[in-house]
Amino acid sequence: MDLIQFERVSKRYVIGQRMNAREAVAQATSRLLRRGASPSSELWSIKDVSFSVRDGEALGIVGRNGAGKSTILKILAGITAPTSGSSRTRGRVAALLEVGTGFHPELTGRENIYLNGAILGMSRRDITLRFAQIVDFSGVDRFLDTPVKRYSSGMYLRLAFAVAAHLEPDVLVVDEILAVGDAEFQRKCIGRMHEAEAEGRTLVFVSHDLDSLTKICQRSLWLEGGEIRDSGPTPTIVRDYLNSGLAPAERGHGLAITSGPITVAAVRVRPDSTVAGGADAALMFGDQLRVEIEFDVSAETPGLDLAVMVTTGSGVRVLDELLSEQSITRFTPGSYRVEVLIPPLLNAGDYSIGLWFGTPHEEFLAEPAAAMFSVHGGDPTRPDRIVAAKLPFAVHRLASINVVD
Amino acid sequence: MRAADDVPEWRVNSADPASREGVVASLWRARDLIGYFALRDLRVRYKQAALGVVWVLLQPIASVALFTLVFRRVANISSQGIAYPLFALVGMTVWLYFSTAVVRGSEVLVESPDLITKVSFPRIAAPAAAMLAPLADFAVSFVLVIVLFAYYSVTPSWRLLATPIWLVLVVLAALGVALWLSALNVKYRDVRHAMGPLVQLWLFASPVAYPSSLLSGWKELAIAVNPMTGLIGLARWSVLGTPWPGWPLAVSLASLAAIMGSGLVYFRRAERAFADVI
Ligand SMILES: Nc1ncnc2c1ncn2[C@@H]1O[C@H](COP(=O)(O)OP(=O)(O)OP(=O)(O)O)[C@@H](O)[C@H]1O
Ligand SMILES: [Mg+2]
Numbered sequence: 169m170d171l172i173q174f175e176r177v178s179k180r181y182v183i184g185q186r187m188n189a190r191e192a193v194a195q196a197t198s199r200l201l202r203r204g205a206s207p208s209s210e211l212w213s214i215k216d217v218s219f220s221v222r223d224g225e226a227l228g229i230v231g232r233n234g235a236g237k238s239t240i241l242k243i244l245a246g247i248t249a250p251t252s253g254s255s256r257t258r259g260r261v262a263a264l265l266e267v268g269t270g271f272h273p274e275l276t277g278r279e280n281i282y283l284n285g286a287i288l289g290m291s292r293r294d295i296t297l298r299f300a301q302i303v304d305f306s307g308v309d310r311f312l313d314t315p316v317k318r319y320s321s322g323m324y325l326r327l328a329f330a331v332a333a334h335l336e337p338d339v340l341v342v343d344e345i346l347a348v349g350d351a352e353f354q355r356k357c358i359g360r361m362h363e364a365e366a367e368g369r370t371l372v373f374v375s376h377d378l379d380s381l382t383k384i385c386q387r388s389l390w391l392e393g394g395e396i397r398d399s400g401p402t403p404t405i406v407r408d409y410l411n412s413g414l415a416p417a418e419r420g421h422g423l424a425i426t427s428g429p430i431t432v433a434a435v436r437v438r439p440d441s442t443v444a445g446g447a448d449a450a451l452m453f454g455d456q457l458r459v460e461i462e463f464d465v466s467a468e469t470p471g472l473d474l475a476v477m478v479t480t481g482s483g484v485r486v487l488d489e490l491l492s493e494q495s496i497t498r499f500t501p502g503s504y505r506v507e508v509l510i511p512p513l514l515n516a517g518d519y520s521i522g523l524w525f526g527t528p529h530e531e532f533l534a535e536p537a538a539a540m541f542s543v544h545g546g547d548p549t550r551p552d553r554i555v556a557a558k559l560p561f562a563v564h565r566l567a568s569i570n571v572v573d
Numbered sequence: 574m575r576a577a578d579d580v581p582e583w584r585v586n587s588a589d590p591a592s593r594e595g596v597v598a599s600l601w602r603a604r605d606l607i608g609y610f611a612l613r614d615l616r617v618r619y620k621q622a623a624l625g626v627v628w629v630l631l632q633p634i635a636s637v638a639l640f641t642l643v644f645r646r647v648a649n650i651s652s653q654g655i656a657y658p659l660f661a662l663v664g665m666t667v668w669l670y671f672s673t674a675v676v677r678g679s680e681v682l683v684e685s686p687d688l689i690t691k692v693s694f695p696r697i698a699a700p701a702a703a704m705l706a707p708l709a710d711f712a713v714s715f716v717l718v719i720v721l722f723a724y725y726s727v728t729p730s731w732r733l734l735a736t737p738i739w740l741v742l743v744v745l746a747a748l749g750v751a752l753w754l755s756a757l758n759v760k761y762r763d764v765r766h767a768m769g770p771l772v773q774l775w776l777f778a779s780p781v782a783y784p785s786s787l788l789s790g791w792k793e794l795a796i797a798v799n800p801m802t803g804l805i806g807l808a809r810w811s812v813l814g815t816p817w818p819g820w821p822l823a824v825s826l827a828s829l830a831a832i833m834g835s836g837l838v839y840f841r842r843a844e845r846a847f848a849d850v851i
Contacts, residue, residue: 169580173583182849192760192761244586245693246584246586247690247692247693247848248845248846248849249588249845250588251588253587254586254588254589255586255587256583256586257583257584258580258581258583258584259581260581261584263692263693265691266691269688269691269692270687270688272613274616275616275617279613279616283609283610283613286606286608286609287606287609287688288692292608
C-alpha cells in the first residue's frame with residue numbers, strides 16, 4: 169500500500185516576489201500598461217515529478233544544490249502548494265526540515281517541549297505520554313526549568329532533536345538536519361533514523377551524506393534541475409550520481425556552480441607535480457594527489473569556510489577536511505585557488521571530490537560530487553580496503569609469552 | 574506496517590483550492606497548538622517584565638486620566654449620565670484589548686519565518702492564538718472597572734451577564750482585522766509601519782472618550798461602520814447601563830461580519846503562498 173503518491177508535481181517560484189506596497193503598485197501599473205508580467209523572473213523548482221512510496225519503505229533523494237530536493241519535501245509536508253499536479257499522503261506526516269523550529273528562547277526546556285511538539289503536530293496527550301522519554305533522550309533533565317536561552321547550543325540541539333525523535337509519525341520526512349551539530353549529535357540522528365527504518369516507518373530522506381543514505385534507504389531518486397534523472401536501488405543511484413561529477417569532461421574543468429556568494433569555477437585532481445610524469449598524467453596508486461579548487465567570492469562573507477571531502481564510489485566518506493581546522497582565512501571578494509595535498513593513501517578505485525562552502529550560520533554549497541577521479545594500479549588482490557597507509561610494523565622477538573588470566 | 578482496516582484517508586496537496594481542509598477543521602486540528610501559542614505569548618509577556626501587571630494597569634489609568642482632563646474638564650463632553658472616568662475606562666478597556674490583539678495578530682506570521690517555511694501547521698492558528706493572550710490584560714484591567722464601581726458606589730445590573738456575548742464579538746472583530754493584516758504583512762512588510770498610525774486613527778474614530786450619541790445623521794452612520802462603535806456601545810450598555818445602542822449596533826455587526834468574512838477569504842487565498850514569499 170502506498171503512503172505517498174506524487175503525481176506530475178511541478179512548482180514554480182517567482183523570483184523576488186517579496187516587495188513593498190510601492191513596488192506592488194508600480195508593478196500593477198506597468199502590468200496594466202504593458203500587459204503580462206515579465207516571465208524571465210520565473211523558476212521551475214521541480215518539473216513533472218512523479219513517484220510513490222510504499223508503507224514501510226525508505227526513500228532517499230540525492231541531487232545537487234538547488235536540484236529541488238527541499239521543494240519536494242515541502243510539498244510532501246504541505247508547507248507549500250504545488251503549481252500543478254498533486255501530492256497525496258496517508259496518515260500523519262512529520263517533516264523535519266530543521267530541528268527546533270518554534271523554540272522560544274524565553275521559555276523553559278519543559279515549555280518548549282510542549283510548544284515544539286504541538287508545532288510538529290503532536291497533541292497534548294501525545295507529548296505528555298512521551299515527555300519522560302524525550303527528557304531522557306535529550307539528557308538535559310537538570311535544566312528542564314531553565315529558559316533555553318541559557319542552554320549551550322549543543323544542549324539546545326539535543327533537546328530539539330529529542331522532541332523530533334519522538335514524533336512517531338506514519339511518514340517521516342527528513343531534510344539535511346545532519347548539517348548542523350557535532351559528530352555525536354549526527355551519530356544520534358543517524359541512529360534514530362535507522363531505528364525508525366527498522367520499526368517499519370515510512371521515510372523520505374534527503375542528505376548529502378551518501379554513506380548514511382545508502383545504509384538507511386533501499387531506493388533513491390536522483391534529482392537534477394528539478395527533474396528525476398534516475399531512480400532505483402540506492403547503491404546504484406549513489407554510484408551513478410557520484411560518477412556524474414561536476415563536469416562531463418575528465419577531471420572536471422568547465423561547468424561552474426554558483427550558490428550564494430560563491431561561484432566554483434573548477435575542481436581538479438592532479439598528481440602532485442613533484443612526481444615525474446607531469447601534471448596531466450593518470451593518477452597512480454602511491455601518488456601524492458593535489459586537489460585544486462578555483463572559486464570566486466562575490467561578496468564580503470564573514471566567517472566563510474570551506475571543506476574538501478573525498479568519497480568512494482560506493483558513498484563512503486574517506487576524508488572531510490575543513491580549512492578552519494588548519495588556519496583562519498579571511499576571504500575578501502575576489503578569485504581564489506585552494507590546493508589540498510592528499511598523501512599517498514587511497515587505494516585504487518573511483519572517488520569523488522566533495523565541496524562545502526559556508527559560515528557557522530549558513531550553508532552556501534554542499535556538493536558531494538564536484539569532481540571525480542580514479543586511482544589506477546595498486547594491489548589487485550586487496551581491492552576492499554579504502555586506505556592503503558603502509559603503516560610501519562614493529563616486530564619484536566620475545567623470549568616467552570606470559571599468559572594472564 | 575499496518576493492518577489493512579485502519580487505512581487513513583488520503584490528504585491531498587494540489588493547486589486546486591477545493592482539496593484543502595476547511596477552516597473549522599483546521600482550527601479544530603490545531604486546538605492544542607493554539608493553546609500553546611497563547612501560553613507562549615502570555616509567558617513571554619509576563620516573564621520579561623517583572624512589573625508585568627503594573628504595566629498592564631498603567632496604560633488604561635494614564636489614558637483615562639488624560640481623557641478626563643481633556644474631554645471632560647476642557648471640552649465638557651457628556652458621558653450619558655455615568656461618571657466620566659468610569660465611562661471612559663470601560664471604553665478604553667475594550668479598545669486596549671482590540672488594539673493589542675490586532676497589533677499582535679498583524680506580526681505573528683512574520684516574526685518567525687521559519688515557522689512558515691519549515692513546518693506545516695494550520696496557518697490560521699497563529700493569528701487565532703494571538704487573540705487569546707491579550708484577554709489576560711483585559712481581565713486585569715477589568716479589575717480597575719470594579720474598583721471604580723466601588724468608588725462611585727455603582728451596582729451593576731443583570732446586563733453584566735451579557736459580557737461573554739460582547740466579548741466574543743470583540744474578539745471576532747479583532748480576529749477579522751488580524752487576518753487581513755497578518756496575511757498582508759507577509760507580502761508587504763510596510764504593514765508594520767502602518768500599524769502605529771492605523772491604531773491611532775482608529776482610536777479616535779471609536780467612541781472611547783466620547784459617546785457615539787454625540788453624532789447624528791450620516792455622521793452617526795459613518796462612525797457605526799466601525800465595528801468598535803457598536804461593540805463599545807454594547808459593552809457600556811452591559812456594564813454601565815447606558816442606553817441600548819440601537820440601529821448603529823446592527824450596522825457595526827454587519828460591518829464586523831463583512832471584515833471577518835473577507836478576512837477569512839483573503840487569508841485562505843494568501844496562505845497558499847506564505848511559505849514562498851515570506
Ligand atoms: N521561496 C523561494 N522563492 C524563489 N525560489 C526558490 C524558493 N525556494 C526555492 N527556490 C528555488 O528553487 C530551486 C530548488 O530549491 P530547493 O531548495 O528545493 O533545492 P535543494 O535541492 O533542496 O538544494 P540544497 O541541496 O541546496 O538544499 C532553487 O533554485 C531555489 O533557488
Ligand atoms: Mg535543500
